Amino acid sequence: MNAERRMMNAWQEARGERLWEKIRLLALTLPLVCLSALAATTGIAAAQQALAPPQNLRVIDTPSDAGGGLTVLWSKADYDTPNVRYQILMLVSSTTVDCHDKAPDVCYQLLMDEGAAKRIEKRMVADFPANSHYVRDVKWPWWTRVDRPDVHQFNLKSGRGLEMKNGTPYAVTVAVVNGTERVEAPPVQAIPEPNWFNWNQINNLAIVVIFGFVVLGSIQAAKRKEIFLRRIPGLDAVDEAIGRATELGKPILYLTGAGDMSEPSTVAAAVILGRVAKRVASYETELMVPHRDPIVMAVCQEITKQSYLEAGKPDAFKEDSNFFITTDQFSYTAAVDGIMLRKQPAANFFMGSYFAESLLLTETGASTGAIQIAGTDSDHQMPFFVTTCDYTLIGEELYAASAYLSREPVQLGTLRGQDIGKACILVALGLGTALATASVLLHADVSLVLDLVKDWK
Amino acid sequence: MTFLRRQLPLLITLVAGLLFAAQYYIPHPSSELMLTSVSKWLQIIGGFALVLGVTSLFHIHAVKIRRKEPGWGYSFVLYAAMVGTIIAGLSPDWEQFFRAIIDLILRHKSAFRDVQWAAGQEIINGHMTPFGWIYNYMMVPLQGTMFAILAFFIASAAYRSFRARSREAAVLLIAAIIVMMGRVPLGEYLIPVSGDITQWILNVLNASVRRAILIGVSLGAVALSLKIIFGVERAYLGGGKE
């Protein structure tokens, strides 16, 4: 009995071990079997795919351009891998077919006629891996996209050996190449034409128009009610500087910078000159305004004359108070340094845009003991002004200076409009950063919102 | 008269301003052609502005010389330099010129057509012209000297003004020292990490702050441009309020 039981146990044990062995064997071989099956299936599938020509191939005139461009579109395919390549081919006819006054399809047919067809060559204009060049890769905002993001898109543009004339039809095809295998789609054609509006920039235009309305609206609001302006220390010191110069009986030197009248900083400097000249006129202090640009000189002369008139001192105005030195940067700097050392002005004003001459001017002025007030939007020269001048107006404080001194509703309203614009940009920055971060973390497409703030220039 | 001085310039500004603002959004070749034509006008007007500048310069210094004002000697030097440079810039190749004169006298042959004029060029056929001599041996060293003075002025301004008067000034000072070290091989040799910190300061801190200033300045420029286009800002015409 015991022997039987032992035999039974041994047999059961052996059976269990064999079973376990079988399970282990199955566990090892099953993945291999699956993989082989999968490989076989893929191979079969791949063999069955065998490179079909690109599907839904079409070519259109590139929208929102100056002409000379075509956009080629075709559907994605299962064989879109890095090993497979697409080639864009342009059909070039060496025959001269008269397409004048003929419809594009008639013209194309003429080109494809037996006689002409023999003289058609296919020129390869692009060659790239099949898993690239999709609609989503093109840097167009969502409202100008021509198809779904997963459709292939390639933009052909005149230049660098490829010439496409407006009004002339061009036939294009796409070939797919995998090793020695090559398949082409039937050619399609389109005519490049120039467009009258760049829809890619519509957001930019909308923002400019909105900002314009905000500024003009703020100006209207400023005419009705008082607008608060924070204190700008540099501007409070203008009166102090003029008063000091008057007490010492020394002249005031005012520079309008290196720019011409097309620069906002020069316009701001000219406007501030008007205010300063008015105060100077009332004290009858000598004012010297050396210039680098003859047109700026002419404008500032008029402004100064008007200021003296408004101050009730037209006789005190001197024609020579505004004078032209030279356009050359360092010649002008040397001349102004000479004026500072000889005339020893009590107050120096540096308003406008400056370059390397800034430190040469301000350091020389500091050595004469003058009080110096600077205002510039040239950010690369700001450190030099800040270290050498008593007061510095940074960036937009220069533009705000005109409003601060005059308290005119127009100037104040503009400032308010700019502040509203800045607030909107801050909100857009915060929102855009949050959305862009969220899109990376959640793998979501937020181009719907981000494209609205794209290309704001 | 007021119409010519006020209304007409404002009207021109409005039309031209709106036209060229719209031009940016119109890619059609006609729009590009218009921009190219106007760009050529700008180049021509720029040339006239130069004439205006030179005339103004001549006039101012002529008055100074005539009245013998203090420093009139320098005005005389300026005259001599300006006229001399103009003559040198327009002068012929003197060797060819005198050869042509000798040919005319001795051989009764006119070779003046072959004489090359400097026409503002520094080198002709490998030979330096008088204009080139003035440019290379006077203008280049003088301009370089003026720019080089900056190095000394920066040092004296830094010694005079770079003081840690407040916490912010102290932070600025430390950042300045790190960047000054990181931008030279000696600094990177002594403290290798200073180069990387400098790169970070430039690419992250500096770039973001510059962007902020740029945005503010750009908004100001856009607002000012809109005011000028719509005639709200008229100071550039000269004179005050109407």
Next chain:
Amino acid sequence: MSFAERMLHIDRRIIFLLIGLCTLIPLLYPVGLAIKVSPEVKSVYDYIESLPEGSVFLLSLDFDPASKPELYPQAVALLHHAFKKNLRVIGMTLWLPGTGMASEVVSRVAREEGKVSGKDYVFLGWSPGGGSVIINMGQDLYKAFPTDYNNQPTAELPVLKGVQSLRDVNYVISLAAGSTGIETWYVFGKDKYKFELGGGCTGVIAPGLYPLLRSGQINGLIGGLRGAAEYEVLIGKKGKAVAGMDAQSATHFAIILLVILCNVFYLLIRTSKNRAEQNRS
């Protein structure tokens, strides 16, 4: 006046002398420390390296003689690199005072590399207008520059074959000392005509161009003498920029020392003033 106060009001000519010596001595007795290449300079180098032979490279030397010490070595290094790569080089300038210098550097480097004017390179010279010139070049190069600087008709030059406008240029680099410069080339050039743009500039304006670099508006930036030295190291042709690095190192350290000293004296004065006030109270 205490010692600290006297030191704070020291005659500036002593500072000038110190800076002068720090510049002169390393030039006479160079040390030759290693120069680390920054990513922004490497980007310019890598892009030129990637251009195939015969590509069109436009170098706009937008600086005057005042900026020669910083930008001239950049121009020399870039031209050597471009000529070695057998690129078709177009030189020009938007700054009138720099025309002679620009012409000299292009022809000198071309001569050293055995290149022929009209065939391998062309110097177009200067045309007034700044941004207008770029716009005109973007439409038709031959209308903007009907002749080159040597009065040769540009339409007949082999080096400009196939180049109708800026759209046909592969790479543009502007070496700028201010405005008109890199920003002008971007606004009126790259934004409209879609060519690749790189930049070189003086050290003082380089930080202001980092936003353009970070946003991809320019693909690289060579900043100041340091940038020129890095480029010389990359092309393996050390020149004036590398030679100037020792002097720049010494000068920077002199300024750092001066700044530290002035702060030490300032703190000493402040401390003694506070102590005096405390004693009084």
